[in-house]
Amino acid sequence: MEQKNEKRKTIVIGITGSIAAFKAEELVKELSADYDIEVILTQSGKKLIEVEKFQKLCPVRDCLFQPGMTYRDYLEREKIGHISLADKAGLILVAPATANLIGKIANGIADDLLTTTIMASKAKILIAPAMNNNMYTNPIMRENTGKLKKLGYFFIGPATGRLACNRHAVGRLSDTGDIAKKARVLLEEPLKNKSVLITAGSTIEPIDPVRHITNKSSGKMGYALAETAKAMGADVTLVIGPASIAKPGVKVIEVNTAQEMYDACMQNFAGKNLVICSAAVSDYKVLDESREKIKKENNATLKLELTKNPDILKEIGRRKTSSQKLVGFALETENLMENAVKKLKNKNCDMIIANSQEAINSENNKVFIITKNAVEELEEMPKSLLAAEILDRFR
Ligand SMILES: Cc1cc2nc3c(=O)[nH]c(=O)nc-3n(C[C@H](O)[C@H](O)[C@H](O)COP(=O)(O)O)c2cc1C
Incomplete structure (x- = not known):
């Protein structure tokens, strides 16, 4: 794991239960060259990746309420995990983002560590959807992404290409290099004051x-x-x-x-x-x-x-x-x-x-x-x- 540098900005990367979840490893590797990375897994995301691979790269969390933690532990030891993560994030990047996760944020649901951190943060949020094409073109999904865009959430993709279900259609996770590029732009703000x-x-x-x-x-x-x-x-x-x-x-x-x-x-x-x-x-x-x-x-x-x-x-x-x-x-x-x-x-x-x-x-x-x-x-x-x-x- 890289040496911590206090001046480095933090990106919280949320990984959800999409078949593209394994690709988040490339993102973590690429972005950790310049930023401190903290990973939050949803319970479904956890089932689709090898958690140990990520733990070798950065801190990884997967639950809001940790086993054995008391009220006092949350206040004193962890400084309330989701709030401290929400505060230190310069950017929260959800890649890949499921239809479920997007629906939850759009409707104010905060029932796990990732959605609660997003709800509690003033950081920019970048969402990289990945899902089956029928899920992506579902009118509920359209409404949810439309609502989030209007509220200032940023999106990248999804791309059109070969999907896990073997169709050529929209729904593929954007290229991880492109996602990393957009994450950098959001953090560095090269057009600030223009x-x-x-x-x-x-x-x-x-x-x-x-x-x-x-x-x-x-x-x-x-x-x-x-x-x-x-x-x-x-x-x-x-x-x-x-x-x-x-x-x-x-x-x-x-x-x-x-x-x-x-x-x-x-x-x-x-x-x-x-x-x-x-x-x-x-x-x-x-x-x-x-x-x-x-x-x-x-x-x-x-x-x-x-x-x-x-x-x-x-x-x-x-x-x-x-x-x-x-x-x-x-x-x-x-x-x-x-x-x-x-x-x-x-x-x-x-x-x-x-x-x-x-x-x-x-x-x-x-x-x-x-x-x-x-x-x-x-x-x-x-x-x-x-x-x-x-x-x-x-x-
Ligand atoms: C093998 C597998 C692959 C899945 N891939 C996707 C996907 O790419 N996109 C998606 O929106 N849902 C996908 N799902 C369904 C989600 O995992 C499911 O909606 C889950 O509730 C999402 O939880 P989360 O948003 O908390 O991670 C997949 C499910 C399975 C079993």
Whole structure:
């Protein structure tokens, strides 16, 4: 076991009863190079790993009430185990996290050492789910993760890949290297004292009271950027169009139309260190929005006249000061690089993220990062990791 150093931060790693529990050993090994690690096992987690392997690496606990301990022992000897663990944790990382564990935290249940420590801690909590795909897509699970995200809990994964039940589907524990990377970011906060404005999702342009024009953007990239920027310690404002995914726990301004998004951006962009425009903003709106529902009986054909919306990226590029950085996204169906390079120049951006239409509504993205001096091709990766790659360039 490594020598204790008082200055080292502590990560409490919770290991639950998932088939991926054995992978936590790699995490403990990797993170103990720089941090003090304390492991908490749930009773189910304990059944799926070789406890001795972990005991050789760090302190391991598995129960709230220890056999033979008296009231006085808890107060004097252990300083109440779960409270002292909760207080000294810089980060609590649950990897792998079962559906059961996530459900318990989301519903305020604290009936073992891990859930009680989480409940008692003010530390950041990072959850790495791993489970069967039907468990992960169960609406109860969706509701629980949505609730926790909104409350500021951080998630990584799960990834899509081969599951223990031999299906290729979502539910696999994220790569342990990626989990360790995110844990480090949460502890080190490389964007502390920076403020970031992010736009995400689509906008909608009304045709009449019950119809509108929109596009296929899901908002996942912008949400990943917002969540990651927050994890990196930034103060984040997210301007979002209508989107059906769980909102991250940052300041959120909800808008519908491109004009509303433009207004929200102009009101909030002053003083921001970094602005990332990832929203798919409608270029056009309907010139004469009908006050009543348009009836087909009166129209054999229907012509909609469209007029241009304000250009948010261009206007921020025009107004930004020399200390503000601006990132735009370019999505093209043809001549991607040529158009992206043009956009960088015309909109006075510091960086353009060029992606193709496969990015829409996908969990992954494959992009080129274009700056004045370089074009960098990144491999395909989950949007949360891409968000970290982008934000890392503005530390
Ligand atoms: C062999 C085995 C593998 C399991 N793998 C998972 C898993 O990957 N994810 C999950 O959510 N539940 C899994 N379960 C079910 C959980 O162990 C069960 O819900 C348990 O109550 C979780 O307790 P805990 O959250 O306190 O660790 C598995 C069960 C068994 C027997």
